[in-house]
Amino acid sequence: MSFHILSEGTGPSALVPTDLSRIPVSLISVHTDCVNRRVEGRVVHKGPLVSAVQDFILKAVIEEKDSSPHVSSQNNSINVFLLGALAKKFSQDVNQGDMILVSGFTVEKSPTASKDRLHPCNLLLSGDSACIYVFREQPSPDPSSLVPSKRSSTLEVSKAAKAPKYTYVQLGDLKAGSVVNVYGVVVFFKQPFRSRGTDFCSSLKITDQSKQRTICTIFCDNREKHPQIYQAGDIVRLHRVKAQLFDGSINLVNTFGFSALTFDGAVGGAVEPRTSSQSFHFDEEDKRTVEELRSWAAGQVLFPQNSASIPLSAVQPKTYFNLTCQLLAKAPVDSTCTLLKVWDGTRCPHTLLNAVVEPAVTEGPTSFSKNKENFIANVLVFDNHTEMARQLKPGAFLRINNLQATSGSSKVLGLASSQSEGDHLAFYLHGGTSYGRGIGVLPENSAPIQELKRVLDSFPVDVGVEELNDSDLLEVWGTPPESLESDCSHHIKLVPLSELKQSNPDQMHNVRVQLRSYQPRRLYQALKLFCRKCTSIQEIPDDELVADVFSEASKRSESCTPPWWALRGNVNLPGDSPDRTLSIYLPTHLVTEGKTKELLFLMGSTLEETCRLAASYQNVVPVTSSGGHLAPLDSSAPFLFTGRKRYYGCKRCSEAAIRNPSPDGLGVFNAKTLAEAFSVQLLEFVLLMKLEVQDATDTLEVLIWKDAELFLGVSAEDIAVNQEAQNHMCQTMDSLCPPESRTGRGPWLDLCLKTFRGKDDGGQDQNYYHVCNAPIIKNSST
Incomplete structure (x- = not known):
């Protein structure tokens, strides 16, 4: 050749x-x-x-x-x-x-x-x-x-070629049959939706300085290849689109080699292309074109008044509107409807439907503080939009277009409600794509979301709840600031609690106190999962939920072609008859090296069977099949079993996929190397507790999480799998805060506390406190 x-x-x-x-x-x-x-x-x-x-x-x-x-x-x-x-x-x-x-x-x-x-x-x-x-x-x-x-x-091979030079045609100069490159300002768009075939279809109407408005219809095999349009006014660059005559007008359709870049249309904003392509050509001339279109569009009346997003505080019954919001939780209602719990930091003046769904099917928090509950809107998503809704992750920022606000009783709506019978305002996203109806996910660095985050960050939290459950504990206190990692010395002068409450924020203090009470009372609920990337603290899925994930994956599992780097085989369950076998996939190099016990991919098993095999293999990765290829299980389940240890990935930050893994520098597979290979953001086990402490002058509520392991003298990872570690935690808390059946108080503790600033339920600034460093236990008050 x-x-x-x-x-x-x-x-x-x-x-x-x-x-x-x-x-x-x-x-x-x-x-x-x-x-x-x-x-x-x-x-x-x-x-x-x-x-x-x-x-x-x-x-x-x-x-x-x-x-x-x-x-x-x-x-x-x-x-x-x-x-x-x-x-x-x-x-x-x-x-x-x-x-x-x-x-x-x-x-x-x-x-x-x-x-x-x-x-x-x-x-x-x-x-x-x-x-x-x-x-x-x-x-x-x-x-x-x-x-x-x-x-x-x-x-x-001769010397490398220089970057390609592209020419662009104004929309007023389009000729039928020509394949062209164009720039335009988006005046209307429909988010990608599944067509009658295998492709996704999107539609947009664009204009430029020629004032010609042109419709462009795009068919691509996945959503990511479509222009990433967030709102009317965005600017698009389309390469290799074909001009066609339809109903007397010139329309554009994508051809082979089609590509698209999208830009924010705000004058003065950064010219940063949005694209899923790994490579594209964009130079100073392109930048000038974008800025010229921005300036021109700013002086035109291009969009209808109802195209802008409005806050929940301005929504009125019997209207259609666009909403920019954050997704808090979601749950399926039936095969054609999904419930989204969203908020934008503003409160609707009308009574909103408060739908109740089973916690077991809810993805995200199952309850919220009383204050925040009043700001949450329930959006019912129907028909073709449910596919997109199923892909959304709690915490995502959304733009929901053509949402209907309608009045109706909870009985008529056919949903369980925690409210008494009466009319409540409900939000529907009906099927179809008329008027741009659909859901789009916006990145955190986009201009609409930057404004939304400023509103959400100023939202007051509830403090002083008498008995907090798991979700409330996270809701009230949130994730402590990273500055709490600063060292705190017990040699700092002791101060009484009454004096501490008068101090300025961002200071370290040393106090001598007794433990009056703690939450959660069920200590196993103190164990959480922490994501270092998004700094979220998450609940550990219970075994019933995980077992359901394995059961559903087993039903969907089908034969698939092994990847080039793995061999397919079968394994008998320990102690079972040879008739009960499971499909496994082993990396080829481990088989040739005789190290088959180090890592296997397991398909079609139950949770119980996976745990049994994990006792015999160093690393077990549960998988299912999708499109004839290996795929990870739902992120609610552990992505890795190592003995009795289970490792989870962050739903928000992971893009999980099964790939050929490599061992670390010592030739060993571990949770970190496997998480990196599978694009999983590894979650860490942490302990989160609220303590009520007292001295002779006052009482104080403090939170402990980063130093909880030092406080209890046991690691969170050991507590997750080791009964002795769990017993040790219970004994420690009993000794520091004796049960009511015992007489007397617990020992005096020297604690280092870090003060930080937050807002109370009235929106006023208030000090909060976190424990830093391990305590020093005193047998007396001297």
């Missing part, structure tokens, strides 16, 4: 051996004589390099540049498959948009022609006869000095 990168001068035909005759793509068939024939076209799609069992493979799509206008786009675009070293070289040195010439190919019938709407045949390039010429624009070309007199059997 041979591979050449050449400069484009008088055209490809003048730069290649004369014994190759060109054949138009439209005339290719499985009966085509491929000897001494060549095909020319522009690369409009370049797939990833895939490492197969014995070789490399890459798929590309080329489109004939100068085909006849009477030839359909289906017949002038064709799939090209490259194998071996040629595929690897193509992946390294060919860019989307390059012109290429191929020879030495074979022709096969395309099994995907009806789906991808391309040529009914594929070109296959492999072996010694395969040859590729790549043509690029370079200054002062000298084609004669670069073209070989005959095809070579070695790889020959």
Whole structure:
């Protein structure tokens, strides 16, 4: 095989051996004589390099540049498959948009022609006869000095090409049948929704300085490839869209090689492209174009008044509105409806429906403080939007478009409610995509969310609740500030609690106190999961919920093709008859090295069976199948079992996928290396408690979490799996705060306390306190 990168001068035909005759793509068939024939076209799609069992493979799509206008786009675009070293070289040195010439190919019938709407045949390039010429624009070309007199059997590469130069057409100058690149301001859009086929479809209307408004319809196989539009006024750059005449107007549709960038439309904001593409061209000229469109749009009346988002405090019954909010929790109501609990930090003036769902099916907190509950809106999402709702994670920031506010009793709505019978305002997101109806996820750095976060951050918390449950404890105190990691010395002068309460925030104090009470009283509830990335503290899923996750995964599990790096096998459960076997996948290199006990991927098991196997294998990763490939279980379940230890991933911060893992520097697999391999944000076990302490002058409520392990003399990870550690925690708390059945108080404790500032339920600033460092126990008050 041979591979050449050449400069484009008088055209490809003048730069290649004369014994190759060109054949138009439209005339290719499985009966085509491929000897001494060549095909020319522009690369409009370049797939990833895939490492197969014995070789490399890459798929590309080329489109004939100068085909006849009477030839359909289906017949002038064709799939090209490259194998071996040629595929690897193509992946390294060919860019989307390059012109290429191929020879030495074979022709096969395309099994995907009806789906991808391309040529009914594929070109296959492999072996010694395969040859590729790549043509690029370079200054002062000298084609004669670069073209070989005959095809070579070695790889020959010229100097790298410069970045491509793109031209853009104004919307008022579009001509039917042309494939163009355009910029535009979004005046209307529909979020991607599943079409009747396998693709997702989105639609947007754009305009530019020509004042022509043009509809663009986009079909892509996944949501991420669609333009990431957050609101009307965003600016889009669309590459390789085709102008078509429809009902007397020019519309745009995406073609092969389509790509999109999106920008915030606010004047003066950062020009940061939004895209799922790993590479794209964007220079100073593009930046100027975006800023010019921003300035022009700011002086125009482009959007209807109801296109802006309004807060919950301004919502009125019998209206449709757009809402920017944060998702707190969600739960399925039935197969066609999902309940979203959202808030935006403002309170609706009308009584809102407070739907009640089972805690076992709720993702996110199951209860909130009394104050916050009044600010939470229940949104009922129906029909085609439930698929998107199922993918949402609590904590995400949302833009919900065309939401209906309607009055109705809880009985009529068909949902359980904690309220008495009467009319309550409910929010519906009906099926369909009319008026842009849908749900979009906005990133935290977007302008609408920056404003929303400022409102949420100023929201007052409830303090002084008599008896807190798990969720309330997190709700009231939140995550302590990172500055609490500062050292606190017991040599600091002792101060009485009454004096401490008068001190300034952000100070360390040393107090001598007795423990009056603590929460939670059920000490096992003090064990939590902590994410260092988003600094959230989460509850540990109970075994019943985890068992249900395993049961559902087992029902969905089906045979799948093992990845190239793993071998499929079966394993008998310890102590069971040989008839009860489970499917396992083992990394190939562990099998060849005789280390099969170090790591296995387990499919179709129950929670109990997984725990039993974890006693015999060092690391067990439960998996299911999706689309014929290995996939992780729902993130409510542990992603890894190591003996009796279970490791969880953060739902908000993880993008879990099963990949080939590598051991650490010592050749050992552990939770950290496996989490990194699977793109899981590892959660840490922590202890979280509220203590009520007292001295002769006053009482004080304090929180302890980062130093709780020092306080109790046992690690949170041990408490999660070790009964002796759990007993030790109970004995320690009994000794510090004796049960009422005993006489007398517990010992005096020297505690280091850190003061920080927060707001009470009236919105007033107030001091709060956290325990730092381990206590010193005193047998008397002296």
